[in-house]
Amino acid sequence: MGIYERQEREKTIIAAAENIFFNHGFRNAKMDDVAKQAGMSKGLVYFYFQNKDDLYMAITLKAFEMIIANYQSILENNKHKTGKEKVFLIVKTYLEFSNEHYHYHEAIFNYMATVRAELNLKADSLFQSDINESMYYQKIKQIHNLPVSLVVGAIKDGMKDGSIKNSHNPQMIYVTLWALITGFVKLNITMGNQNETIYHVNVHDWKTYIFELTEKILSETI
Numbered sequence: 001m002g003i004y005e006r007q008e009r010e011k012t013i014i015a016a017a018e019n020i021f022f023n024h025g026f027r028n029a030k031m032d033d034v035a036k037q038a039g040m041s042k043g044l045v046y047f048y049f050q051n052k053d054d055l056y057m058a059i060t061l062k063a064f065e066m067i068i069a070n071y072q073s074i075l076e077n078n079k080h081k082t083g084k085e086k087v088f089l090i091v092k093t094y095l096e097f098s099n100e101h102y103h104y105h106e107a108i109f110n111y112m113a114t115v116r117a118e119l120n121l122k123a124d125s126l127f128q129s130d131i132n133e134s135m136y137y138q139k140i141k142q143i144h145n146l147p148v149s150l151v152v153g154a155i156k157d158g159m160k161d162g163s164i165k166n167s168h169n170p171q172m173i174y175v176t177l178w179a180l181i182t183g184f185v186k187l188n189i190t191m192g193n194q195n196e197t198i199y200h201v202n203v204h205d206w207k208t209y210i211f212e213l214t215e216k217i218l219s220e221t222i
Contacts, residue, residue, distance in 0.1 A: 013049065034055065059107055071093070075154065
């Protein structure tokens with residue numbers, strides 16, 4: 001079997017898994033359903049992915065790679081812009097990404113929860129197998145800090161060119177923006193793309209307010 005054929009089969013299986021996992025829920029999904037969706041035998045699916053957890057990690061790796069590629073594209077194509085402008089573009093891109101691909105956003109958050117569980121030696125993980133045995137989990141570990149580094153780099157650029165007035169630690173600025181944005185995404189996802197959150201806040205107005213707060217955070221001189 002050639003490399004191209006193997007890659008195409010892996011893509012087919014991952015696409016089938018996304019359909020099953022995202023529509024029926026990861027806990028309810030079965031590898032039999034994935035195999036049927038992919039048009040393959042279950043044995044062939046297991047040849048490529050050792051279990052359901054491993055397959056979910058492959059999807060999560062894809063999510064990380066999409067985010068990283070988006071951020072890198074923004075930074076590469078906007079070198080002439082200020083650091084502040086680049087940060088705003090990244091914020092907008094992530095909000096668009098999470099709206100279009102909220103299951104990928106959830107996969108990233110599930111991965112982060114798994115890492116926390118692993119560090120705290122807790123057993124209350126989403127996954128039933130030893131996730132450390134997943135090749136895809138190990139691959140994610142190698143790149144999971146890259147999105148952070150890219151945004152922090154843009155913040156540092158803004159501090160250097162004077163477009164970002166906030167003098168706090170760039171990591172502090174990043175995690176504050178991250179908390180703001182992910183809070184919006186989590187509540188918005190809960191409502192399933194409706195126009196109003198469970199707290200009766202118009203989503204469009206809230207998003208506009210988030211951009212206003214981002215502006216204030218980056219412009220803070222204290």
